[in-house]
Amino acid sequence: MKKVLDALKKYFADFFTSIRKGDIWTKLSLIIMGSGYIARKQIIKGILITAIEVFFFAFTLGFSLEYISKLNTLGTVQREEKLDLTTLTKTVNDYDNSLLILLCGVIGILFIVAFILLYISNIKKVYEVQVFAEKGKHINTFREDVKELVGSKFHITLLTLPSLGVIIMNIIPIIFMICIAFTNYDMDHQPPTYLFTWVGLDNFKNLFTSTSTITFGYAFVRILIWTLIWAFLATFTTYFGGILLAKFINDRKTKCKKLWRTLFVVTIAIPQFVTLLLVGKMFSDYGIVNSICNKIGLTAFLQDIGLVSRGLSYIPFLSKPGWIHVMVVLINIWVGVPYQMLSATGILMNIPEDQLESAKIDGATEMQIFWKITMPYMLFVTGPSLITAFIANINNFNVIYLLTNDYVTTNMKFANSNAKEADLLITWLFTLTNDYSNYKMASVIGICVFVICAVLTLISFSRMIAGNKEEEFQ
Secondary structure, eight states: OHHHHHHHHHHHHHHHHHHHHOOHHHHHTTTSTTHHHHHTTOHHHHHHHHHHHHHHHHHIIIIIHHHHTTTTTTOSOOOOEEEETTTTEEEEOOOOOHHHHHHHHHHHHHHHHHHHHHHHHHHHHHHHHHHHHHTTOOOOOHHHHHHHHTTTTHHHHHHHHHHHHHIIIIIHHHHHHHHHTTBOOSTTSOTTTSOOOBOTTHHHHHHTOOSSSOOHHHHHHHHHHHHHHHHHHHHHHHHHHHHHHHHHHHSTTOOOHHHHHHHHHHHHHSOHHHHHHHHHHHTSTTSHHHHHHHHHTHHHHHHHTTSSOTTOSSOOTTTSTTHHHHHHHHHHHHHHHHHHHHHHHHHHTTSOHHHHHHHHHTTOOHHHHIIIIIHHHHHHHHHHHHHHHHHHHHTOHHHHHHHHTTOOOOOHHHHHTTOOTTOOHHHHHHHHHHTTOOHHHHHHHHHHHHHHHHHHHHHHHHHHTOSOOGGGGO
16 A cells, blocks of 8 residues: 555655656647647647547547536436427427436546646656757667567557557446446436436345345345355255266376366256256256155155155156255256366376375375375466356356246246346346346445455455465476
C-alpha cells in the first residue's frame, strides 16, 4: 500500500514540477495540448494530440455531458404517448431513458478519467522534450517514434488493441453491472417505458433478508453453500478420478490400453450439451432408467428402506432435493473424468523416473509412492489448472442448467425468490434476468460471485503456487 501511495505521490509531483519549470510552450500545452510538440518541430505528433483533445471536448460537451448531468436521478421525464385527434397519429414526448443515461454516463466518465491521465502524461512528456531541447539532445521525429513502436516499443503496440478490448468488453460491463446493483431496475421499471432510479444499498440488504415477503436471504445462504459444495466435489472427483483412471490405463498389468483409452475419449467427442440433455432424459421421472429400476425391483426396495416416498412410482433422480444434488455430481464425473484422464496421462509420463526408482529401492509401496511422489508432483504441475477448474465449477452453468431445467421446487421460500434447491449462484442469476427481468438482484448476486471467485483465487494461488518448489522435482 505504501508503494502505491509513493508512486501516486511521485506521479503528481512530476506533473506539477513540469508545469512549474516548463517554458511558455510547455505551459501553453495546458490549453492546447500539442503546442509544445509543434514548437519543437514535432508537427504531426502535435496535431494528433491536439486532435484527440478536440475530439474529447466535442464528445463530452456534445454528447456525454447531457447523460452525466442526469446520473444523479437517472432521468425524471417518463415516456408518454398522446393521440393527436386531428391527424389520428400518436406522438411521443421527449422522455428520459434510464438505461441509456446510465450506460452513456458511465462511458462518459471513463472518457474523462482516460483524458485526465493522458493530459497529465502529455504535460510531463512535453516537459521532457523541452529538457532534451535545452540540453541539445536529439528529439525523435514522428517517423522515429513510429519506428520505435514497431521496434523497441513493439510490446506497447501489441498490447494497445487487447487493452482496448478488455476495457470495452470487460471493464465497462462490470462497472455497468455494479451500478445496476444500486438501482431498482426490474420488471416493474423497464426502460424506455418506465424509469428506474438509485436505491442505495437496499438490494444488498434484501439479499440477506429473510421475512415472510422477502426470502432472498433464505435462498442465498443455501444456494451459496450448495455452490461451494458442488464446486469442491465437481473439481476433486473429476481430478482424482482422472488421475486414478490414467494410472489404471497406463499400469503395466492393464491389457488393451488403447481400447480403454478410446472408450473414455469417445465421451469427449460428443458435445457436452448433447450428453447432458440425453442423460437428463434417461434419468427423468419416466425415463428409461426408472423403467429398468421398476422392473428389477429397485424402486420398491428404496421405498421399503425409506429413501423413496411410497406415493411415488419412480425414483426422483432429478426431481427431488438430495437426489438431484447427488445425481448432478455423479453425472459430472462421467462428463469430466475423460478430460482429466488425458491431461493426467501426459503428466504421469513425465514424473522423474529416478525418484520412483529410489522410492522402490527404499521399500516404498505403490500407495506410498502415489501419495508421497505422484500426487505432490501432480498438484505442483496442475495447481493453476486446478484452481481454474474450481472457479469454473462455481460458474458451471451447462451441467446444472441442462440437468435441472425441468426441476420445479415445492419450497415456497425458494419459489418466492425465483430460485430452486439445485441452483448455483450463476443459474439463479440467469433465471432472475432471463425469466423474471430482475436485473437489480441479479447484479447483486453477480457482484457476490465475483468477490467469492476473486478471494478464492487469491488465497489458492498464494498457498498452492507461492514459493520455489521446482527444486523438489529435479
